[in-house]
Amino acid sequence: MDYDSDEERPMEEDYYTFLNVAKDASKDDINTAYRRLSRLYHPDKHVEINNKQKAELLFNKTKKAYEVLSDPHRRAIYDTLGVKGLETDGLELVQKTRTPAEIREDYERLAEERAERKKNQRxxxxxxxxxxxNATDLFDNYKDELMDELDFDDSIFPNVEVSGMTFNQSVEFPLTSKNTCTMSGTLNTKNGNGSGDVSVSWRHLYSHKAWTEVEVAAGNGPALSFKGFRTLSKRFFWNGGAMFHLTPDSIRPGLSSTIAMQIDNHSVAYLTYQGGLRSLLSTSLxxxxxxxxxxxxxxVGLPHSFVMCSFIKKMISNEMKLKIVVKAGTFGGLLEYGVEKKVSKHSNLAASVSVGVPSGVKLKIRLTRANQVYSFPIHLCEEMLPAPIFYATIVPLVTYIIIKKGFVDPFVEKEKAKKAEKNxxxxxxxxxxxxxxxxxxxxxxxxxxxRILDEEEAKKGLIIVKAIYGNVVTDGSNSNPNNFEDEVIEVTIPLQCLVKDSKxxxxxxxxxxxxxxxxxxxKDKMLHIVYNYRQQxxxxxxxxxxxxxxPKTGHKLLIVT
Known part of the structure; x- marks a missing residue:
């Protein structure tokens, strides 16, 4: 169960059924149905205060159904979108529309405008x-030997430390539908040394095919960058930019350019060039x-050149992804494998193990919650030893199972029970x-x-003897019920009041x-009716x-004498 999911919407009112008219009913049919119910429910026709209050409720419901179905434009909106369409701001502007497709197009346009207004407000x-x-002290035994040789005091517990942290936060401020301002900041700390920067960018959207962005940053000297995107044709698009970073010693220029080609519906090829103090050329499929x-x-470039292949298998049924990455180059080589699991509507949890030379063994844990990403790279060993590989693979899996079975599942079940009780x-x-x-x-x-019963009896017309509605159990012939469960209601009076001219x-x-x-x-419901017509x-x-x-001849019961 995903307790982040939205609750189900209640069933909407069916105005056609309430008036008992067909979906294609004419205006005269709707007027006739409205007058018939008005005679029953108009408050002026009832003297007792209790009945007058009941009549006001039902008459207002009758009037609302009539007002919608008697207006061609509102009826068209209701037929296409239901009650939600009538409640949409701005749909009074679609008086010109005539077809359901045009009405739906206007509804979608107004929904987009509403979403845009909300976006501008937040x-x-x-x-x-x-x-x-850095948890290498767990497995690198040579440190213990070195400390013994140097006669250092060592703790009985391994030394696990935070070697570095990075914090990045950005906030978008939509100015107009085509202009967005973004403020961001980054803070880095590593081995006791820190650095950081703040930046402000402005992006202008020309169309869905092109945009440009200007960014100003301040940190280790001011920086100015220009970026852009452009769709070149149906299959090609380009993005790139230029940067100028002013340091206390020099001006550091930078250049990047990527051109992409859509090969088919699922494949894209990229060619990227990055220039500056260090240049590189890369291509990917x-x-x-x-x-x-x-x-x-x-x-290919400086400081490293490499080839890489990654494959992700998507397990659609349980919303899981399995990943394997192989990478080799001038820096060495590595193998990475891992899994990502969707744990709620807005949250994903991922864990992977990286084994390489000279990087050693690393365990990477990442939690994604909406637009927030929390990453924990754990360096277990600087060498490729079996023990850290085993523990990096097994411990996260066992921990996940224990937490899920011991804490998450009971909590979810409790929330599920609460929601069920609420529903x-x-x-x-x-x-x-x-x-x-x-x-x-x-x-x-x-x-x-x-009155209707007396009229029908006088002319030997249609008399509803008994009618029940609900979970009617039959013998399979769609008639002659052999058992009635408790989940039924009697509707003899409402059906008799719908009889007109013995029909x-x-x-x-x-x-x-x-x-x-x-x-x-x-459950599935049925309607069972026993009636007399011409005393049969x-x-x-x-x-x-x-x-x-x-009445219908096929409904007549054979009387055995």
Missing amino acids: TNPHGFVTINI VRDTEYSTLNIAMQ NRNNRDKLLEKKREAQAAIDLMTAAYS LILHESPKSQLPGFFDITG PHEVTIKDNEVLRI
Whole structure:
């Protein structure tokens, strides 16, 4: 379970079902349905204060449904987007639209504008924290031998120290839809020495094909840089920049340029040049698919040249990635393998082991939470020894399992239980509210029910003898129920009030939205009706979304004499 996920949206009101009209109902049909319900629910037709209050609630609901469906433009929005479309600011401007596609296009445009306004009202912080840990004293025994020879006092515990830290934080300030200002700062400490810098950049977006950026930085002397991006064609794009760094001793220029080519839908090739005090030329091929990512790269330059190949296997089912990297060059060589796991909606946890010459053995742990990244490189050994490789591989895995099983899973289960209880409580409250609304509708139908029943009996028309709705259990023939569970409600009065000219029509929609009905169970529901027509008994059972037209000859019961 992911307790970061959003809660489900409640079911929207179905205005068509409440008025009992078809999706393609004409304006006259909607007017007729509105007048019929108004005669039942208008507050002026009820004298008792209790009934008048019930009538106000149901009449307002009737009026709201009529106002939407009788207005062609609002009806088109409702048909395309539902109630959420009617609640969107600015949709009153789409009076000119005629098709669902045009309405959806306007809705999406307005949603983008809303998102843009929200973006302009807040910053977008990004943070990177790296803590380098030197734990080589755990496995490098030669230090102990050296201390014995020099007669040094040594602690019984290995010396594990923080050898360096890097903190980087940036904050974006959207100025307009095409201009963004970014402020960032970096602080580095290593072996007791520190440095840092702050920078301010301004990016202008010309279109989705091009942007430029100017950045001013201050730290070990001021620096000025220019960057840009440009789509050259359908398959080629370029980005690059120039930098001038003024130090106490000299001016250090820098130049970078990358051109990329889209080979196919999943593959991109890059060619990069970086110039300055040290120059290099690199090329890479990246193939990224739904199930894997392959990156092959080669670099030639100073101080090092190398070739590299990395492969990432994406485990879609459990949201996990397996990674392996092989790298060799003038610096030496290394093999890195690791795994990344999504632990919540906004958080990823990754661990990898790097084994190389002359770097030794390193364990890298990284936690990503939204736009914040926390990295912990741990240097275990300066040599390729079996022990640090084994412990770097096994200990993180065992630790993760212990923490997950001992702390995370119980916490998640507890949160899941709380959310389930909250949902059950909300569902109970909604059920009680719908039940009260259904009972209020039935109370207000009493007079109309008696009048319609007398009219139908006088002309030997359609008489609803009994109707139940809910978890109706049948013998498989879609009629003649042999058992009724407790999860049903009686809807005889509401259905009789829908009879007109000895006919009853229910349209293809959930019946729980009809006046006097409510959803007593989340299971599949059915409607069972026993009725008389021309003094002949009939019976029918239909599914919740099924169309119903009665009377029908096929519903007549055979009377055995």
